[in-house]
Amino acid sequence: MGAPPGYRPSAWVHLLHQLPRADFQLRPVPSGFAPQEQEYQQALLLVAALAGLGLGLSLIFIAVYLIRFCCCRPPEPPGAKSPPPGGGCVTWSCIAALLVGCAGIGIGFYGNSETSDGVSQLSSALLHANHTLSAIDHLVLEMVERLDEAVRTELTTLEEVLVQRLELVAAARGARRQAEAVAQQLQALAFWRGVPLSPLQVAEDVSFVEEYRWLAYVLLLLLELLVCLFTLLGLAKQSKWLVIVMTVMSLLVLVLSWGSMGLEAATAVGLSDFCSSPDTYILNLTQEETGLSSDILNYYFLCNQAVSNPFQQRLTLSQRALANIHSQLQGLEREAVPQFPSAQKPLLSLEETLNVTEGDFHQLVALLHCRGLHKDYGAALRGLCEDALEGLLFLLLFSLLSAGALATALCSLPRAWALFPPRNPSASCSGSHLSEPLLRARLEPEPPPRSFPGCRRRPH
């Protein structure tokens, strides 16, 4: 009942968390999140290295394919102008690959925005938490100052006015002691004061890194989109130089895609390990960074019935002391005011201060309760482990699709380009050259070409 429904690891987290991990000597590594341990770092580096292996294999495959295509094709009879068979198939497979790449780019944009959403949810939760923590500090400071001020001015005035009746002075002194005790109890409640860790700073750092990550992905996606579109344009226009430039660019984007895939895979695996049981890791890390007692951290990070409020004792004592001050002031009002009318003004002012302090006390109780901060913690985890991880998986899918599409395009482009006819200035005004290799490929089984310029084939 205490805490609202919190964070549950998703199916993706479970799935990724169950993948086996190994270090550089291929010994199995436990899949608990431990980024400071060398073995675990090696396991993540190995995941990233798999992408490097994929890049190497696909480069070798492309090289072998192209060398075989260049060197081992059957020798053409000299003067024969017929292109090799399968030209249409080559161009169409290149176009299909580029379209798959474009679909992948769409998925990449979605994944990038999803990851960005998740991370911004994380930093907004951190900002909320920072707001709550600094509100507690501020409120405690305000209450303590108000009580000190009341003790210094009104209670001193009251004691001076009542100096003739010792039992009334004793009551006023009692109220002073209680007020001082409350101020002392309250000061111990500002538990985040002097803690070297600032959620605001963490949120700013996270936003800063995320901004550049987002921008880098947008640039990569735009680069790949431009490469796809200009390659399609090059094929349509049969422009050799454009296709050559785009082949080189495709190679570059292929390397970038595999590189980003390695980063994404390692991050996704690490994130899944973190997300499968984040509480322990976060508890230990926060305890190291802040030096706060584990009572307080358990209370805020777990926030269930089993963990009692570590401020309960202090809050109850403060509350009782405030109630006692109130009854002492009421007693003074009954006893002293008829005899010392000048005591009424400081008494009323004290009661007013007490009322305001009691209102602030309720606000402090609300701020100190684990619900608010635990909800921020849950929102941060959901942002990171649901939205950001989901976005990361979409980015992984984008990298996979684009690596496949670019490898296919790199295999097909030089072959498609070899099919281009030499430039004919008189025909270059028309924009629909795309059709020629296809048509030629289709006509291949027919008798060898004869030169009838200007004639065309009709299908009927």
Added chain:
Amino acid sequence: MGAPPGYRPSAWVHLLHQLPRADFQLRPVPSGFAPQEQEYQQALLLVAALAGLGLGLSLIFIAVYLIRFCCCRPPEPPGAKSPPPGGGCVTWSCIAALLVGCAGIGIGFYGNSETSDGVSQLSSALLHANHTLSAIDHLVLEMVERLDEAVRTELTTLEEVLVQRLELVAAARGARRQAEAVAQQLQALAFWRGVPLSPLQVAEDVSFVEEYRWLAYVLLLLLELLVCLFTLLGLAKQSKWLVIVMTVMSLLVLVLSWGSMGLEAATAVGLSDFCSSPDTYILNLTQEETGLSSDILNYYFLCNQAVSNPFQQRLTLSQRALANIHSQLQGLEREAVPQFPSAQKPLLSLEETLNVTEGDFHQLVALLHCRGLHKDYGAALRGLCEDALEGLLFLLLFSLLSAGALATALCSLPRAWALFPPRNPSASCSGSHLSEPLLRARLEPEPPPRSFPGCRRRPH
């Protein structure tokens, strides 16, 4: 300081909110959100009707274009087999339109998921609020039961034990009166008990409607995707029947697109009016539905320094009464236990009950504070007015793009189809017929055809 940073209307809300509105007599209508007023309903219907006007105009345009194309083309010389000029342009424009439609479908999927995200944020905020409200009810019930039980059993036992000393019985009676007063004060704090409005029910209704809305859009998007892909296939295969079926389907999807555009535009305009100043409308609606006092609703919906906690008085009184009970029990322990050892057991049990009640009281203070519920309110507004509205605008863009693309495709398809050659069984095995109308179009300026079957044109 009291509330975390809340909801601010976005630039889109301001932009849409500033558009002029008019009723059916074209008199201007103020843009405040008032869905129960007939004028405002008329203004929204008029916005939706604009899409109907757009549909009508585009249908008339398509009809005029096609009639002009069918009836007014120059008479062909009998026996001439040359297709009309511009065939390649027609096919390419059709393909470009369909690709734009596909890009629009991608945008539509994104917008649909964004809207769904926003609405699920709204219902999760409602569930959170429901959790808080029922936790307050539950906690109050528990505290009142515990106090009643203590009054019935331990305090009665205590009075029976102390019956010989009247001043001690009076102290116990005082504690009983205070406990009964606390129970009474607490019962008045369960402000949501008996309120006919259940946030859970609202969340379930919203999720139910959203599920069907999401499904309807996914079906529309898939239908349009299928129409685009099969039309492209029909053009590539030059299959007349496929193109005819897809032309009819395109017409259907065009009507659906304009219809959804009307719905989206009216919803976006209404939502922007709601989102530009939601507090007043929500306050009035909740007051009507729940009958709660405006103090309480203002406190939760505004939650700023200007609105004081309406439960402050009751909380302070309860807190003082609890502190008084505590000091009375301590007095009894000092006075009575040496004389009546059998009083110790009920006294200890009462103190234990008091401690638990004070702990629960702090939790109740935290639950009643406006921070939690106001944060849910802010999250619900952000879900509806940021994510859902943004998604709706993406869906509007999708509808616009798809309406434009389908209208262009509907103009081009019959012309492209008229260019298809009659079926030639011997050539139907090849998949790349797409090139023929283009090639023919490109060759158009050349001399009239001569029949050299099997010859082909070479560009050099």
